[in-house]
Amino acid sequence: MKKEQVVNCQFSVWYPIFKKHTIKSDHNTQPIQTTNSDSDAEEDVQWSDDETTTTATAPEFPEFTSKVLEAINSLGGSVFPKLNWSAPRDANWIALNSSLQCSSLSDIFLLFKSSDFIAHDLTQPFLRCSDQDSPDPVIKYELVLRKWSELIPGGEFRCFVKENKLIAISQRDYTQFYHHILKQEELISQAIQDFFSQHIQYNFLDEDFVFDVYRDCQGRVWLIDLNAFGEVTDSLLFSWDELTSGGEIARQQQQEGPAFRYTTSEVTVQPSPCLSYRIPRDFVDLSTGEDAYKLIDFLKLKKSQQEESEEEESTLQ
Ligand SMILES: Nc1ncnc2c1ncn2[C@@H]1O[C@H](COP(=O)(O)OP(=O)(O)O)[C@@H](O)[C@H]1O
Ligand SMILES: [Mg+2]
Structure with missing residues (x-):
């Protein structure tokens, strides 16, 4: 497989060719315009009195945000997000609805930040190409939003x-x-x-x-x-x-x-191939307080471990 073949499989390359036979989508490759220029961003850092801590305001992308919301609306209110090649299939467990169905930009950010598949697109799209000696083609990253469709x-x-x-x-x-x-x-x-x-x-x-x-x-x-x-x-x-x-x-x-x-x-029948990307269910339940009984068991366990080690200490003395 050559790097050029990978380039050809980007969404923005194949979608226009096969538009009539696939799910309606919107893709945006334009550079993101931010209202903050670099120097403005620096001004946003507020130095506190003792100069040991700083607070920075999160960057905002109002134009980008409204473009995405417009696209989501025009696709019926909920979308399936992708980058040039991959969807964050390995990260659905982190979403509140345990699904890739997104209706806001923050839904999309959460999935993308949690996904190894998205990281692959960003960091090593030409992995395992046979022409490793040739320079990497320049990639323009694109956010792809597809109309949400319940596929069986x-x-x-x-x-x-x-x-x-x-x-x-x-x-x-x-x-x-x-x-x-x-x-x-x-x-x-x-x-x-x-x-x-x-x-x-x-x-x-x-x-x-x-x-x-x-x-x-x-x-x-x-x-x-x-x-x-x-x-x-x-x-x-x-x-x-x-x-x-x-x-x-x-x-x-x-x-x-x-x-x-x-x-x-x-x-x-085998377990789902994406299972290995998840963190243990217990960990999620404990951190969200979803399962109160599990939390109580966990605290009891901690308490008894503590008591045991205290006992050990006292017998040693
Ligand atoms: N528009 C959509 N709405 C809902 N689910 C989708 C949509 N497109 C794809 N899916 C589901 O997500 C899976 C992965 O989609 P795909 O586009 O092939 O991403 P990847 O290349 O990252 O595997 C598909 O197998 C399908 O089950
Ligand atoms: Mg694919």
């Missing part, structure tokens, strides 16, 4: 395209077993192949890429996202070795079309 995870699929051929399709939420996929395997695979050949094939800047789709309850297929063809993109129920080797998957593609994989039974 069982309707999401990831499609792998190599040399402009759809070679493989994987259930996206592979940790769960969905009976309807098992029942409608042929129908789903065909709908995705038709969508690919009618709207996607030969229309993108690259011949290798990965696209995500959603098949709604009426059977209509929508484009959700475009990703680079390489290890930065999760290969889900395939392995990157299989997808790139030109072996069995490529042979099958030639003979009978793309390989279609989905979770076939409850037995294989």
Whole structure:
């Protein structure tokens, strides 16, 4: 995977091409205008009398804030936020509604600040590119706001395209077993192949890429996202070795079309892949006071530990 392929998969590159087939969105790459120039910002620091503590007022971005609010309104009041490539999927646990559904700028800031996926976009977008010696392309960061849409995870699929051929399709939420996929395997695979050949094939800047789709309850297929063809993109129920080797998957593609994989039974159900990004539930409950009983247990435990150590001390004396 080359750096240029990563550049091509930015939202602002693919969205205009496939606008008709994806969720309505707004993206803003303009430099953020602040009312405070740098020198003004310095004046905002108020020195206290003893000169040991300073208080700085948080920077404000009124123009940016009103642009975002306008966009949220025009998208129906709640949005799904992203940066150039990623959404803060690993941070939904921190939001009050435990979801990526945002209706204000502070909702978006909280998710972005808590997300390793967003940090990846900001700090190492070209990780694992094969042309590491070439200079990094200049990236203009963009805040993407998409109309909030309740997507049923069982309707999401990831499609792998190599040399402009759809070679493989994987259930996206592979940790769960969905009976309807098992029942409608042929129908789903065909709908995705038709969508690919009618709207996607030969229309993108690259011949290798990965696209995500959603098949709604009426059977209509929508484009959700475009990703680079390489290890930065999760290969889900395939392995990157299989997808790139030109072996069995490529042979099958030639003979009978793309390989279609989905979770076939409850037995294989696994924990959600984003779970490892969370802090322990107990920690959240304790810090928010959500679970009073847990807090009481915790305090009792602390008290008994304290008593024990006091006892130990007194026996030592
Ligand atoms: N507009 C939306 N409204 C609600 N949920 C969405 C929306 N777009 C995507 N999602 C959900 O978020 C997941 C991740 O979205 P995606 O755009 O692929 O981000 P990423 O590239 O960071 O994985 C999708 O699988 C889908 O379940
Ligand atoms: Mg993606």
